[in-house]
Amino acid sequence: MNKLHWKLGTILGLLVLSAWLIYPTVDWYTKTSGERAKLEAVRLRPAHLLNLGLDLRGGTHLLLELDVDKLGKNEKVSDAMSRAIEIIRNRIDQYGVGETPISREGDRWISVDLPGVSNTEEAENLIGKTALLEFHLVDTSDAAQAVLNKVNDMDGSPFDKDGNLVPAVAKIMPKGDILCKASAQDDQRNNYYVLDASVPVTGAYLENARVETDRQFGTPTIAFTFNREGGKIFGRFTGANIGKFLAIVLDGVVHSAPVIHSRIDNSGVIEGQFTMEEARNLAIVLRAGALPAPVHIIEKRVVGPGLGEDSIHKGILSALGAFMLVVLFMMVYYKAGGFIADFALFLNFVFLIAAMSYFNATLTLPGIAGMILSLAMAIDANVLILERMREEIALGKPVPMVIKIGYDKAWSTIIDCHMTTWIASVFLFQFGSGPVKGFAVTLTIGLLISLFTSVFITRAIYEFWLTSNPKELSI
Amino acid sequence: MIRILHKTDFNFIKHRHLFFMISGLIILSGIISLAIKGVDLGLDFTGGTMMQVTFDKPVSTAELRSVLNAAKADATIQSFSGGTSYEIKVKGTQENVNEKAQEIEAALKNLPGGVTYTKDKQDYVGPVVGHDLAKKALFAIVLSMFCIIVYVAFRFSNPIWGIAGVVGLLHDVFVALTAMSLADREIDLVVVAAFLTIAGYSINDTVVIFDRMRENMRNFPKMPMGELINLSINETLSRTVITTMTVFITVLVLFLFGGSAINNFAFCMLVGTVTGVYSTVALCTPMVYQWEHRGGRRK
Numbered sequence: 001m002n003k004l005h006w007k008l009g010t011i012l013g014l015l016v017l018s019a020w021l022i023y024p025t026v027d028w029y030t031k032t033s034g035e036r037a038k039l040e041a042v043r044l045r046p047a048h049l050l051n052l053g054l055d056l057r058g059g060t061h062l063l064l065e066l067d068v069d070k071l072g073k074n075e076k077v078s079d080a081m082s083r084a085i086e087i088i089r090n091r092i093d094q095y096g097v098g099e100t101p102i103s104r105e106g107d108r109w110i111s112v113d114l115p116g117v118s119n120t121e122e123a124e125n126l127i128g129k130t131a132l133l134e135f136h137l138v139d140t141s142d143a144a145q146a147v148l149n150k151v152n153d154m155d156g157s158p159f160d161k162d163g164n165l166v167p168a169v170a171k172i173m174p175k176g177d178i179l180c181k182a183s184a185q186d187d188q189r190n191n192y193y194v195l196d197a198s199v200p201v202t203g204a205y206l207e208n209a210r211v212e213t214d215r216q217f218g219t220p221t222i223a224f225t226f227n228r229e230g231g232k233i234f235g236r237f238t239g240a241n242i243g244k245f246l247a248i249v250l251d252g253v254v255h256s257a258p259v260i261h262s263r264i265d266n267s268g269v270i271e272g273q274f275t276m277e278e279a280r281n282l283a284i285v286l287r288a289g290a291l292p293a294p295v296h297i298i299e300k301r302v303v304g305p306g307l308g309e310d311s312i313h314k315g316i317l318s319a320l321g322a323f324m325l326v327v328l329f330m331m332v333y334y335k336a337g338g339f340i341a342d343f344a345l346f347l348n349f350v351f352l353i354a355a356m357s358y359f360n361a362t363l364t365l366p367g368i369a370g371m372i373l374s375l376a377m378a379i380d381a382n383v384l385i386l387e388r389m390r391e392e393i394a395l396g397k398p399v400p401m402v403i404k405i406g407y408d409k410a411w412s413t414i415i416d417c418h419m420t421t422w423i424a425s426v427f428l429f430q431f432g433s434g435p436v437k438g439f440a441v442t443l444t445i446g447l448l449i450s451l452f453t454s455v456f457i458t459r460a461i462y463e464f465w466l467t468s469n470p471k472e473l474s475i
Numbered sequence: 476m477i478r479i480l481h482k483t484d485f486n487f488i489k490h491r492h493l494f495f496m497i498s499g500l501i502i503l504s505g506i507i508s509l510a511i512k513g514v515d516l517g518l519d520f521t522g523g524t525m526m527q528v529t530f531d532k533p534v535s536t537a538e539l540r541s542v543l544n545a546a547k548a549d550a551t552i553q554s555f556s557g558g559t560s561y562e563i564k565v566k567g568t569q570e571n572v573n574e575k576a577q578e579i580e581a582a583l584k585n586l587p588g589g590v591t592y593t594k595d596k597q598d599y600v601g602p603v604v605g606h607d608l609a610k611k612a613l614f615a616i617v618l619s620m621f622c623i624i625v626y627v628a629f630r631f632s633n634p635i636w637g638i639a640g641v642v643g644l645l646h647d648v649f650v651a652l653t654a655m656s657l658a659d660r661e662i663d664l665v666v667v668a669a670f671l672t673i674a675g676y677s678i679n680d681t682v683v684i685f686d687r688m689r690e691n692m693r694n695f696p697k698m699p700m701g702e703l704i705n706l707s708i709n710e711t712l713s714r715t716v717i718t719t720m721t722v723f724i725t726v727l728v729l730f731l732f733g734g735s736a737i738n739n740f741a742f743c744m745l746v747g748t749v750t751g752v753y754s755t756v757a758l759c760t761p762m763v764y765q766w767e768h769r770g771g772r773r774k
Binding site (some may be wrong): 055063065066078106116124283296297298299300301302303304306307310311314317318319321322323325326329330332333365366368369372378379380383384387391410412413416417419421422423424425426427428430436439440443 | 665669
């Protein structure tokens with residue numbers, strides 16, 4: 001075995017490796033969408049796969065901001081963020097929409113991609129709900145009643161736009177009490193509740209939550225059970241407050257306020273005017289846990305399924321068309337040299353797809369453009385080499401010299417070209433998970449591979465061909 | 476052997492004043508255009524709501540505008556493909572994610588003749604995000620230019636070459652920006668990516684010629700600078716033309732058939748590839764000559 005054999009062996013080995021890496025992706029996308037959904041449901045999705053971006057397959061991208069001002073005083077933002085991400089992931093997993101990349105962006109942003117979901121209202125509710133379940137005692141004192149009378153006589157809301165009580169109400173509010181809206185807004189007097197601010201137990205102690213149907217009215221309700229610790233606290237608390245009203249408060253809204261008849265240890269029911277869907281989603285968010293603070297949607301991008309299909313067709317077809325034109329040109333203009341360059345270009349493409357599959361990269365439309373540009377760089381490298389060779393041929397040098405000098409002289413230029421383009425693309429990485437990052441990823445990986453295929457591989461081919469002692473070079 | 480260019484012998488240095496003048500004029504017209512028309516910043520940077528809908532039967536622009544005006548949804552509309560597809564856009568700061576979208580959808584229900592629609596696309600960019608993206612875009616452009624100067628200056632151990640390369644690159648990005656302004660096209664994130672790619676390509680062409688100049692300096696230490704630069708440009712000219720042509724063809728195909736999503740990107744690149752070559756042969760290298768000449772010496 002000489003050096004050349006090693007080179008050819010490396011190339012062959014890489015080709016086999018690439019085929020092995022690409023196979024799961026090809027296999028996956030040749031399945032029907034129904035089959036894919038089934039496999040995703042049982043978590044048999046291949047581990048390394050080239051993903052299609054939302055602009056190509058349709059879906060919704062949401063960027064959420066954690067409202068850190070509403071965090072507990074002793075809570076670290078970074079801890080709260082990881083918990084929020086985990087909880088959102090849990091909720092989405094239970095909701096069942098398949099692979100959903102969720103990632104942290106910056107200090108307090110969370111990016112959520114929902115492939116295939118273009119009707120977002122339900123998903124937004126599911127993700128955006130804080131789902132903080134609290135239990136408060138209802139204050140039934142005269143002072144509290146006076147507050148309710150005042151509020152009922154008012155025209156507008158007792159809260160200002162920042163959510164604080166208006167001064168007139170705040171003035172007469174009993175110390176240690178809070179005012180909460182009721183979920184059932186009717187003309188009756190109980191649109192608001194005055195509650196004792198202390199919270200003995202929260203949804204954090206929940207073990208389970210599920211939808212049940214009310215025996216009497218047939219409306220959906222949510223039954224929940226506490227874990228042992230929560231059950232103990234809740235039992236002690238209810239036991240000490242028999243005869244009082246217990247408000248069940250979800251995200252600051254009182255859903256019901258039944259009388260405590262007896263000590264309750266570990267279970268309860270939330271009643272309210274839910275539809276079946278709402279009750280189902282509420283049970284999901286209660287099971288998944290409460291977010292450490294509310295989240296707000298600060299960016300939302302929806303691509304309908306039709307448009308995704310349309311752009312993938314146009315994008316890929318035109319990319320292929322452009323590719324073929326360039327390949328053809330190279331073969332006509334540089335003959336055998338062009339053919340070798342084209343072959344290297346083909347390998348470049350195969351390696352690029354393999355690398356992207358391995359890194360679970362996401363292919364977006366700008367990503368396809370990035371791919372084309374990196375292939376154009378590979379072509380440029382070969383044009384540089386071939387033009388150099390032509391110059392050396394014109395000087396009448398023998399074939400082995402032509403090849404050696406062609407590569408040696410073009411090399412520094414090729415490195416410089418790749419480096420400068422690479423510098424430009426690397427700064428695009430900071431653009432989160434969007435289409436522009438797709439561009440940066442394909443261009444960066446593509447440039448690395450292009451350096452390898454357009455110089456190392458083509459040279460190995462020429463060297464192999466030199467072993468037959470050719471007298472002339474067809475370029 | 477097929478050759479597009481046979482051995483050429485253009486005197487680029489001799490005509491440098493003409494080139495400087497042409498570039499000056501282009502930049503001047505660019506400044507005027509930018510001052511008068513400004514740049515149309517996309518939703519990515521201004522924040523706002525965009526909705527792209529397809530109706531089941533043709534709807535006229537006037538009809539659509541009147542229902543949107545009636546709903547006081549202060550929107551701009553743009554039509555695609557024969558009056559069935561429209562892009563409805565409300566730019567500017569909106570705090571609430573679905574507010575404008577709901578307004579628009581409510582307005583669409585009032586269209587005469589019971590027209591129904593499907594939503595192809597919907598974007599909402601909140602004020603913080605728009606601000607953040609604009610900052611990042613600027614950051615990316617400034618930093619990458621800086622790094623390119625450092626790299627080129629380091630590779631050619633001469634800051635003047637680095638600066639000349641970057642002047643060419645800024646020239647190209649500026650021309651692309653001007654073209655976007657003149658063609659009333661929007662600058663969004665993808666266009667920023669195109670700007671950076673143009674920057675990369677522009678510097679590539681320059682680097683190829685600089686490399687050749689460096690090599691020729693070693694081979695012909697006595698040759699006057701002007702002659703040496705001309706020789707280097709001419710020697711690399713066929714590579715420059717061929718590479719640019721392949722990129723140009725590729726981008727042209729994307730521009731014509733690639734669909735609306737990458738149309739702005741392709742347009743930008745079309746302009747960029749042409750001006751990229753021009754700036755290299757007619758601007759960067761003559762600038763190096765001008766500088767070396769002024770000092771009355773050859774490095």
